Amino acid sequence: MKRLVLPAIVAAALLAASEAPNLWDRARIEQSLQTIERQKSQGLISENLYAKKRAMLEARLAGTFKATALSTKDPGELNLIQNGGFEEINRNSEPNRSRWLWWGGWSWGGDYENFWAEAPNVHSGKYACGIRCKGQTGRIGISTPHLPILEGTTELVFTFWGKGEGDNQIFVNFESGATGELRQKLAPEWQQYTVRGKPEPGAREFTLYIYSIGAGTIYLDDVSLVPVGAKLD
Numbered sequence: 001m002k003r004l005v006l007p008a009i010v011a012a013a014l015l016a017a018s019e020a021p022n023l024w025d026r027a028r029i030e031q032s033l034q035t036i037e038r039q040k041s042q043g044l045i046s047e048n049l050y051a052k053k054r055a056m057l058e059a060r061l062a063g064t065f066k067a068t069a070l071s072t073k074d075p076g077e078l079n080l081i082q083n084g085g086f087e088e089i090n091r092n093s094e095p096n097r098s099r100w101l102w103w104g105g106w107s108w109g110g111d112y113e114n115f116w117a118e119a120p121n122v123h124s125g126k127y128a129c130g131i132r133c134k135g136q137t138g139r140i141g142i143s144t145p146h147l148p149i150l151e152g153t154t155e156l157v158f159t160f161w162g163k164g165e166g167d168n169q170i171f172v173n174f175e176s177g178a179t180g181e182l183r184q185k186l187a188p189e190w191q192q193y194t195v196r197g198k199p200e201p202g203a204r205e206f207t208l209y210i211y212s213i214g215a216g217t218i219y220l221d222d223v224s225l226v227p228v229g230a231k232l233d
Helices: 008-019 026-041 047-062
Strands: 104-107 112-117 128-133 140-143 155-165 170-175 181-184 191-199 205-212 217-228
Touching: 026 047, 112 140, 128 140, 155 170, 155 205, 170 191, 181 191, 191 205, 205 217
Parallel strands: none
Antiparallel strands: 104 140, 112 128, 128 217, 140 205, 155 191, 155 217, 170 181, 170 205
């Protein structure tokens, strides 16, 4: 029988995991349960995401949870984005508006269309967000609803996976209560990008806009928006 030899990096990761302290004691699980309850009551997470997080935490509490990856990410971490994987599509939508539930969409000139990207142009899941230019350039995009600036928030960190085709150009912009932007051409292979925003003094809400302003096509998937330092108490 041929002996299985693990690559050094995998063996090291497994050893570290076996020697790591218990990161999920009862107190932390109960605290995370309270956190997602507050997120749900304030409308900050969808029913679907709430149900998934609660089921996972209850399984940890019961000792029946089985991890599918070496990850210590806290499920109580707040992500203001809903439908960040663009899996929930709106089949009744127009090509120059949002094609995805929760997201808003519009067109300010040019010849573009939003579309449901499928394999091989997805980072994970079945769908991704696709925006293509079919002629004259201008500006089209999607946006979040008005999002709250939670107490204690010092920074807004927007992370997304993206790739582009042709002479594409993406413009990500925090507006109406926060500042911060990214303008650049997306690489032809999936890469993770981060845009950091800053709440404006005295502002209570903000909106994040994602524009396509060049020719070519952009693809977006697996996006998140974390309010650093936010308190839900």
